[in-house]
Amino acid sequence: MGRPVGGSRQAPLRTADVARASGYSPQQVRDLERLGVIPPAARSGNGYRSYSPVHVQALRAYRGLADAMGPVAARHLLTRLRTGTVAEAAAAVNEVHVRLAGERDEALRAQRALDAIGAEAHTVASEEEQDGDAMTITELAGALGVRPSTLRFWEQEGLIIPERVTSLRARRYDLSAIGAARIVTALRGTGYGIPAVREVMHSLHRLDGREETRHILRQRLDRIAARTIALLRAGADLAAVVDWSAHEEPRKDQ
Structure with missing residues (x-):
């Protein structure tokens, strides 16, 4: 040796x-x-x-x-x-x-999106407002670090609902859909399966549903912190x- x-x-x-x-x-x-x-x-x-x-x-x-x-x-x-x-x-x-920092940033964006769901004006964080009022499927997939096919699959499963704005039915995502996609990304990153994510997303407009999701996202951030320390x-x-x-x-x- x-x-x-x-x-x-x-x-x-x-x-x-x-x-x-x-x-x-x-x-x-x-x-x-x-x-x-x-x-x-x-x-x-x-x-x-x-x-x-x-x-x-x-x-x-x-x-x-x-x-x-x-x-x-x-x-x-x-x-x-x-x-x-x-x-x-x-x-x-x-x-x-960098990857861990990105996961943390995305979880924080999901938290802000969740807060926006409960706000009367349904506003989102200023960072997203500066990004424009909508995203294409390619732009949103890039922002989330997923494939466009993943967003299409989530749409089929009823997790997010994009706008369709052209004769070719090209997808565009408004601020509400962007926020929902961020929450889905965080939930999937936490290990939640599609049925569990669907249940969470359908509960978001209830106060107890938002609180449960907020708890899940806090756990997600805690786990990312533990991985970073490791x-x-x-x-x-x-x-x-x-x-x-x-x-x-x-x-x-x-």
Whole structure:
């Protein structure tokens, strides 16, 4: 193995040592190595695995990433961090921060849309007013980060109702429909299935329905905050993996 992160060499670690330090079981350590989450362990003459501190750091980083973005995406990201350039690794981590910030912004917009539903004038936040009185399906899909086909599906399911303003029946979404689409996006992001979302959307013009939806959106924001904290906690270990890889593994810029 190459030098451990942090400077001086240390005695090789056994699978049990890595498991104890990372909080995973020995079998999970072997499985995550097989999946490429951690670098391949060195092998001794008798075939036993020999690990270094970077394997522990990679596993800790994986735990935080899995909490922040899910296990599959976390595995892919760690592979990118170990095989891309340092600049690419930094950009990949930044993308996760940006994605979480975007989810938070969208949940806050959904909250404002929900508040607007209860307002007598049915106004929306000034930010949306500045965006214009309506959006095309392409514009709204881009703003929400979904595909136009997703908006069409939501329409078929009775979740949002666009305006149709041309002879070609091109969809345009007024402020009310934009607000509804933001709420649907937030609910779907929270894990609600279509029937549950439909029930929530049909309840929005009742006070108890708005309160329940407001509670759901607060939970959504709390979960995004927890995922962001998990990513921040993984930061030092992620940096250690990138630093180790820059010195030990062949990279694109070498």
